[in-house]
Amino acid sequence: MKNDIAIIWFRQDLRLSDNPALTAAARHAHVLPLYILDDHNGGEHTIGAASKWWLHYSLKSLNTSLNESLSLYQGEPMAILTDILSRYQVTAVYWNRCYEPWQITRDKHIKARLSALGITVNSFNASLQHEPWTILKNDNTPYQIFTPYYRRANLLDTDTQALPAPGITGALCQDSQSISLEALKLRPKIRWDGNFYPCWTPGEAGAQSSLDQFLAHGLENYQAGRDFPGLKAVSRLSPHLHFGEISPRQINQALLSLPDDNNREHFKRELSWREFSYYLLFHWPELPEKNLKTHFTHFAWSDNPESLKRWQQGLTGYPLVDAGMRELWQTGFMHNRVRMICASFLVKNLLIDWRLGARWFWQCLVDADLASNSASWQWVAGCGTDASPYFRIFNPITQGEKFDPQGTYIKHFLPELKNLPLKYLFRPWQAPADILKKANITLGQDYPLPMVDIKESRENALAAYHQIKHLSHS
Ligand SMILES: Cc1cc2nc3c(=O)[nH]c(=O)nc-3n(C[C@H](O)[C@H](O)[C@H](O)COP(=O)(O)OP(=O)(O)OC[C@H]3O[C@@H](n4cnc5c(N)ncnc54)[C@H](O)[C@@H]3O)c2cc1C
Numbered sequence: 001m002k003n004d005i006a007i008i009w010f011r012q013d014l015r016l017s018d019n020p021a022l023t024a025a026a027r028h029a030h031v032l033p034l035y036i037l038d039d040h041n042g043g044e045h046t047i048g049a050a051s052k053w054w055l056h057y058s059l060k061s062l063n064t065s066l067n068e069s070l071s072l073y074q075g076e077p078m079a080i081l082t083d084i085l086s087r088y089q090v091t092a093v094y095w096n097r098c099y100e101p102w103q104i105t106r107d108k109h110i111k112a113r114l115s116a117l118g119i120t121v122n123s124f125n126a127s128l129q130h131e132p133w134t135i136l137k138n139d140n141t142p143y144q145i146f147t148p149y150y151r152r153a154n155l156l157d158t159d160t161q162a163l164p165a166p167g168i169t170g171a172l173c174q175d176s177q178s179i180s181l182e183a184l185k186l187r188p189k190i191r192w193d194g195n196f197y198p199c200w201t202p203g204e205a206g207a208q209s210s211l212d213q214f215l216a217h218g219l220e221n222y223q224a225g226r227d228f229p230g231l232k233a234v235s236r237l238s239p240h241l242h243f244g245e246i247s248p249r250q251i252n253q254a255l256l257s258l259p260d261d262n263n264r265e266h267f268k269r270e271l272s273w274r275e276f277s278y279y280l281l282f283h284w285p286e287l288p289e290k291n292l293k294t295h296f297t298h299f300a301w302s303d304n305p306e307s308l309k310r311w312q313q314g315l316t317g318y319p320l321v322d323a324g325m326r327e328l329w330q331t332g333f334m335h336n337r338v339r340m341i342c343a344s345f346l347v348k349n350l351l352i353d354w355r356l357g358a359r360w361f362w363q364c365l366v367d368a369d370l371a372s373n374s375a376s377w378q379w380v381a382g383c384g385t386d387a388s389p390y391f392r393i394f395n396p397i398t399q400g401e402k403f404d405p406q407g408t409y410i411k412h413f414l415p416e417l418k419n420l421p422l423k424y425l426f427r428p429w430q431a432p433a434d435i436l437k438k439a440n441i442t443l444g445q446d447y448p449l450p451m452v453d454i455k456e457s458r459e460n461a462l463a464a465y466h467q468i469k470h471l472s473h474s
Pocket residue numbers: 226234235236237238239241242270271272273274275277334335336337339340343361365367368369370372373374376377380
């Protein structure tokens with residue numbers, strides 16, 4: 001039996017380079033790399049359907065990089081680790097830290113149990129520039145607002161020296177009791193994932209190539225272009241970052257070789273919004289469930305499953321919202337500007353609880369991330385610590401005119417509207433009958449009539465907010 005075996009437990013760090021836990025584990029004579037699909041501890045926050053698809057291919061890619069030595073398991077991690085320890089002479093366990101509240105609780109427990117068994121446990125930071133507890137206000141309380149948090153973060157040193165992938169091929173061993181990737185059943189039985197394949201390349205190489213492409217062709221227009229969903233001006237790195245196929249440190253290192261201009265600064269700022277989301281989740285672990293502005297507890301949400309379904313299916317009658325919801329369903333992604341507009345429409349024009357929207361995103365997004373998703377929904381709904389003011393309600397018509405001026409994005413995801421002149425593309429119900437006929441559109445049949453009046457629903461939202469506003473000071 002081999003002795004001095006180190007376990008490297010991969011979680012949201014599915015890469016070999018700049019992986020501090022792997023680099024440390026590689027100092028042992030033998031390394032057992034493993035991944036556990038933990039469907040036991042996460043409750044409602046267990047990985048969603050589209051993310052499972054991503055995970056399947058990311059694990060496949062990682063396994064290839066590890067010479068087919070990745071051991072796979074499903075279930076309760078402590079029980080699985082205990083079983084491995086009973087069969088191998090493991091001396092140490094390595095992992096990179098995760099920050100979702102249920103993961104923190106689980107990992108603390110596992111660390112204590114393993115330490116009691118005489119196993120060394122070493123954990124590292126592999127996914128944040130600054131861990132949440134390292135940035136506090138002068139009075140030692142956490143920041144609630146992004147800008148002062150960002151200012152303080154910028155005063156701290158940021159490590160930009162990424163680690164190379166360690167040479168571990170000779171040290172790798174695999175557990176004979178590993179299950180197969182197929183046995184994890186991560187891909188859907190009903191194949192709704194057909195459109196995902198041309199859009200994405202999960203895995204470390206795919207992440208690096210997305211970064212290279214963005215730096216070569218997207219970054220130069222990032223500041224001006226990032227709000228235009230029809231342009232290729234954003235990085236689409238979010239699922240790669242979520243699964244840890246690339247680290248913020250690697251991105252920052254790559255950015256160093258580029259001109260220090262507004263585009264670079266703006267991109268770094270957006271990366272810090274991700275950090276800030278993790279920060280909020282760490283300091284307010286109730287973020288996914290509870291309104292951080294507590295007076296929203298009294299908000300009169302509408303219980304309307306039929307409206308929720310129309311929103312989910314992209315059948316609201318507002319083309320920009322519908323294009324976004326169809327992009328989400330078809331590709332597992334939605335452009336950030338459109339995420340804000342679709343979320344605002346649900347919460348403010350339909351008065352549906354933001355948590356129902358967040359749950360739908362959780363199932364549909366390949367980048368579904370408990371921190372960023374929860375923080376962003378609370379931001380749009382107006383109930384987060386650093387939220388957009390409630391009265392700022394996105395108008396899907398004017399937003400479309402401004403950010404999809406040629407209708408490129410809308411026509412791509414709503415081909416039924418492709419012959420409608422631009423003048424009516426954002427408000428098809430105002431098109432005269434002969435124009436609709438010429439465009440081959442019968443409203444209510446080929447494309448829905450608007451499910452609510454935008455002006456009236458806006459006023460209803462403001463009235464609903466008025467009911468709870470005064471409670472914020474009580
Ligand atoms: C309602 C709503 C839900 C969201 N849910 C998620 C989610 O589940 N997972 C997720 O990663 N992002 C989420 N976001 C944030 C943002 O929309 C995505 O991170 C972004 O669209 C990803 O595209 P990109 O990689 O091309 O971004 P880029 O513009 O290229 O930005 C680079 C990176 O910065 C980070 N980032 C950018 N904007 C934000 C932001 N506003 N908040 C947090 N991080 C940001 C992401 O990691 C992103 O990959 C949500 C936003 C909204 C409004």
